[in-house]
Amino acid sequence: MTRYSIDPERHELIATWGTGEGDLATRIAALPAGTDTDALLRLARALTHLSEAAWRTYTHPASATASQDPNTEGWHREQERGHFGAVADAIAKPNLPSGGATIASYSRLLESAHQTGRSLHELADTALTEAVLGEAATELAAVENAELGDLTGRAQQAVLLSREDASPVQVAAADRLLELDPFGPAELFSAVDPTAAAVAAAHWLAVAAEVTADASGHDPDQVVQEADNIEALPHETPTLVLKLIDAGATPYEAVTDLVRHALRITDGLLPDPDVLREQLDDLEETLADFGDDAPGLADVELRLTPLDPKRPARDLLEDLLTGIHACWLLHTEYDDLDDEDDDTSAEVWTDEQVEQHQRRSRKRFAQLVREAAAHREPLV
Structure with missing residues (x-):
């Protein structure tokens, strides 16, 4: 405002x-x-x-x-x-x-x-x-x-606001930006509504996860969590979005439902008491496994939303782009990048050689994701 x-x-x-x-x-x-x-x-x-x-x-x-x-x-x-x-x-x-x-x-x-x-x-x-x-x-x-x-x-x-809906015009604009750079260009945060950008990012994350799953053998909805073993990542939210899409939700539905839920909590409302009851039951079972050393419910905290309620759409967008980065990380573990510019005879690469190799690897991964996206239904 x-x-x-x-x-x-x-x-x-x-x-x-x-x-x-x-x-x-x-x-x-x-x-x-x-x-x-x-x-x-x-x-x-x-x-x-x-x-x-x-x-x-x-x-x-x-x-x-x-x-x-x-x-x-x-x-x-x-x-x-x-x-x-x-x-x-x-x-x-x-x-x-x-x-x-x-x-x-x-x-x-x-x-x-x-x-x-x-x-x-x-x-x-x-x-x-x-x-x-x-x-x-x-x-x-x-x-x-x-x-x-x-x-x-x-x-x-509007790029600083979280909206419960997503304009098709803005989703299309974000989709074009991600097609140019599937890792997410800076313009996503300065030129596009964050909810719409997150819808497009969820679509490209799903494609990146499929490319990574084909190379690694892991399920698409598990690749971001697997990448956490390579580099510490905020994998929970991207994994949740991938699971929602795998269960049949569209990128639009997955994103807007999460943002809408977080905004209701920001407004001081609890939109799903039954889900909270289930979370509390699961938490009590987890604490019971600790036996006599388990802390009481009064000593633990429970997240009401996986997103930052002060900026849910931008937080979700950041996590989804991190998820695409995670897909690339795991993909590099299985991808045999045959690049004549790499000096495979050197026992230890210089920092410059490592950076050059990573740039080529990211470029190759981005191209694989674009090719896979071309065979999916258009986002808008």
Whole structure:
């Protein structure tokens, strides 16, 4: 989301947002000289809340719910997204206190807009009001562009957000990047929505696992875990995704289910109590195997999600790319790379020779993965 702040030295209202590579800032308006700082800070806070509410409609779209019937979660999300067109009017004509009370909107988006409008009413500066109305329009347009898969300009901040759904446009963009470099180019983290990038990465991980399984003889859903014997790796999440795909889930289903589950936990909800009960039962059985030396349940911790709940989509993307790296590691143990540029007579290779060999090995593995991907159904 975009954050708004006050520069007390220059008397300016400033907006800042992330891009995946750093933060950008722009001046929204000059502030009236001598204005109460607390009033200006209330305006900045209200605008930040407005941006947060607007971007939540992007990360939690109605399309990610099972139903949009009246009074369901999907219906409420659809209603909230539909309030975009009323934001400007709420800012220009906010609900003002009357008789010691103020009407509050049930919509987080509209209430943030009314709070912004009340702050502007208190400041009573026409130029500032016009600048804020223009800024609100810019922010809402960024959300709309991100929904369409266009992450240019202000919409680039979407690369830092975890979304419950994945735009086909963004999945296709990530798929093209991974076709160029199956190990994952840097652009995946700065130009593509992370959930969509993770969907494409799960697809390419499944292909890489099949290539590695053919060479090693291991099952495709076990190759990342086997690679952990070569190099310490965060193998749990990639292995889980491979198991889900092996069980019939599509890359889209595997990724969005995991991200959605993590986001529910971030919101303070427990989406699957039955699964937690099973985990607790398994944990009790494991502890019982330790006998009298086993710690009590109060002394152990249990992960509610395999992902980082503060950044689940980007965390998943990182793990899936690590899984592709793991496939290459295991593949090199079984692949007879016949390269005339290697000096096989040397008992000990120099660091430079090792690096050159690894580059050629990665290039060969990437080509094998591309060839295997060409025989699978298109991702989108």
